[in-house]
Amino acid sequence: MKLLALGVDHRTAAAPLREALAFEGARLDAGLDALAHTFPGYEFVILSTCNRVEIYAAGDNDGDVDLGSDDLASFLATFHAIPPESLAGRLVGYHDEGAVDHLFSVAASLESLVLGEGQILGQVKQAYEAAQARRTVGPILHAAFQQALRVGKRIREETGMDQGRVSVASVAVDLAREVFDTFDDKTVLVIGAGKMGDLTLQHLKTLNPGRIMVANRGAERAEAAASRWGGTVLPWDRLYQGLIDADLVVSTTASEEPIVTLEQYRRVQRARRNRLALILDIAIPRDFDPRVGELEQVALYNVDDLRAQAESNRARRQKGIDPARAIIERETAACLALLRHRKHAGSVLRQLGDRADAIRVRELDALFATQTELSTEQRQAIEHMSRRLQNQLLHHPRAALRTAAEAAEREHPHTLLNAVRHLFGLAES
Template sequence: MTLLALGLNHKTAPIDIRERITFGPDIIAGALRSLTERAGVDEAAILSTCNRTEIYCAMHAPAETGVKTWLSSFHGMEGERVAPYLYAHVDQHAVRHLLQVASGLDSMVLGEPQILGQVKTSFQTACDCGTVGKLLGRLFQHTFSVAKQVRTDTAIGSSPVSVAFAAVSLARQIFSDLTNQTALLVGAGETIELAARHLRQHQLGRIIVANRTIERAHALAEQFNGFAIGLTEIAEHLPEADIVISSTASPLPILGKGTVERALKKRKHRPVFMVDIAVPRDIEPEVGELSDVYLYTVDDLQGVVDEGMRSRQQAAEQAAEIIDVHTEEFMGWLRSLDAVGLIQDYRRRAEEVRDEVLARALRQIEGGKPPADVLGYLAHTLTNKLLHIPSTRLRQAGREGNMELLQAANELLQLSEEAKTAR
């Protein structure tokens, strides 16, 4: 069985590629079923966030090329268009990659905690779709345990650095005092909630939460004494917003250039700070061309994020050591699976020999042969039959000078020095 991690992220692909290679909640179940129908793919899970899309597979045959082809064709793109941005990790490297991702070591924001929840969600989705089996099940559970240890044993998450924090930091540079500002938060996921928390910590004046599901918008707004609206009401309330942070799973932009232009006129061209964290983008890129609009995407936040990275580098090195240990631990378990079938075959052969010799011994007892003689026959015959093939193979290895096999047999059988000397 082979493990494969295939994907692209913020390091390898620009946003216009990443936003085309995404799996929204409405298509991921069908995608997983489609993927596992391909020859060679036994298990699959898909992790799709604003900064990465990754496929994790357990395969009984080499299928990396097939998975690459499937990924591009599923999104209606030519393979040559996507291939330059893809990376692929196999077996041990796939395990290490997932551990690094879940621990926040591969994120735009080093050590950010949101990714672990996203990995758990992707795993649960795959479980619900029936595309996770023994191998990926064990891998993801192992991953969750290691990520927890990294959080506990290192300071990787001690600094409040995240894309949301970076967005708020930029807002504070533009509006030095947030107490009189209004923020419109579009979406109700973890990133938006984190942004709301950071804004509240800096005494933001007012929060408006817009979401497709108004109940979720209300639930989040209540935590911060905010006001909830539906997505259709955004244009009406946009003129009130000094800060706009958007992160939804919408396949199409929510805010267009025309809507923002009309809002700016009502604001008498007071500046608006806008951050589009979504992939695909929630805000049309042309909005950035407007005067009085400061528009940033997730890629633009990289410079801000870098400033907060330095304090986490030492913790990241410690985390990498933990990951190395646990990668080898998982690979040890995976390698042990190769021996399971061999052990089962060996035991089955021994049991067949045992049953055959025992049946003969029982017939001898039924024929009136003394039990002591039958026991002697049983012990002698069983020992000879069990040792015949190994003994023959060891003698052949000796004649051929196959010292590697002889040494392996010595280690396997744990022969004593005295026994070896006696020979």
């Protein structure tokens, strides 16, 4: 059994090379078909995301070609029509146990640019499903990818690596969920149309807020931001009214002085009947008087608070690496054991079938040699009966062997395999 993973990621290749090697849309199907055509007898999955392009290959060492890393590297260069030299030193390969370990690490997002990010597990699943659709997945990669999806999910649940966001802008989403329950009835006000506000709004948009307003001193930039995020422009001189209407405020102006004082916001809160408000003041210098955060029903966070939360979440994710590695180590061993047991069981099953067939054919030949008066119909009936008899006799041993191979982790299937070999006089494979 052979397992191979070869490709580039954000650490080994710059974005232009990753883009050149990407398998997107129809290119993915074409790539899988080309691999299956070029290396018959092997299984393939292509994982292509913005941060990595990897080919996973597996075979039983009985394919027409002995597949190696160099073959896959040549394939990549040829398929994408790029000079092979451009891949020199960029491709990283993993073999057998290393390939399974790598796949599990990728699924668990240990190899991701942002540790613990949740997108990669879905991308691994999509890659596996795409390969299934092109029929390039066989028993080995099927088992490995199924296990990888389980391992990825398990690591997230047990280590909490997916808990809390790690960028300043995305922390806003976590905070919004701590304050509000529903968002379709909420209004988001963005004060200032800078890059940071844009980034924060990009994350907040995932909450599907009921209304987005953008207020900026320069109307042109406000209009651009509002149209980008499906919001409306709030004239700067109506900022006070906007604060009254808004439940969630993101402030990012470049103002030298606070634009909202304690007294002003106290009046705002009175006007909005003291409803809950979340204010994310990510401007430097700050736009809101820090004492606004002491008001009832108001949660005020400045950029340092958000950064501290992002750092704290990042540190928590780092803590999850060692437990995640331990899980991957165990799961890799279990997966390889399962694959080995399946392979042995498959070999015994084949031998068992071949031996039974040989005996049946031999006995039929002997019978037909002595009973020459039998008609063609009678011979066919006897042959059919012998086949049915053989299948019925072998049904239970076959089922037991398959079950033993699947339960490889709990029971050692070798005992059963050896027993079957011994009972039916099969040779060691």
